[in-house]
Amino acid sequence: MKKKVLIIENDQDIxxxxxxxxxxxxxxxxxxREPENLEQILLFGPNLILIDEFINNKPGHRLCHKIKQVSGLRDIPVIVLSTANDIELxxxxxxxxxxxxxxxxxREIVDKVIGLVNDQSLSY
Known part of the structure; x- marks a missing residue:
């Protein structure tokens, strides 16, 4: 079965x-661009989520934080994408x-996604 990745990104080209x-x-x-609600994420059942830091003029890290608080979602690896200088923080x-x-x-995207999908303990 193919692994599923949910891409939440403001920019259509990206x-x-x-x-x-x-x-x-x-x-x-x-x-x-932005999920309707957290249930939409649950229904897709991703193995990993990529989140843009800027989603429709809202900080993507807020969505990331919400995901990490919900049972059924909190164990899904999340990668934040951003141009922000303080992205690590x-x-x-x-x-x-x-x-x-x-x-x-x-290649960086592929390597990080494969690493996190295959080893949930891997970070940064």
Whole structure:
């Protein structure tokens, strides 16, 4: 069974690029600008979530923090994507399992996603 990655990204071009990269590596993806609610995430049942730090003018780390508080979601690895200089601090504070600084290299996305999907204890 293919591993599932949920991509929550404000920028359509980046959503499409990350979707292309991960699907080429054999992942099943779902991408959105912003999930309707946490139940939508539960229904997709991702093995990993990529979250943009800026979602429709709202901080993505708030969504990350909410995910980490919900039973059934808290054990799903989360990677925060951002151009912010303090992305490491942001990811730590929202209990993300890692971060990727934009602009990113496609190989970096693949390596982090594969690492976290295969080893839930891996971070940063």
């Amino acid at each position: 959503r499409e690029l990350v979707t292309y990269i991960l699907e080429a590596e054999g992942f099943n993806t779902m991408s959105t 942001i990811a730590t504070e929202c209990q993300a399992n890692g971060y990727i600084r934009k602009p990113f290299d496609g």
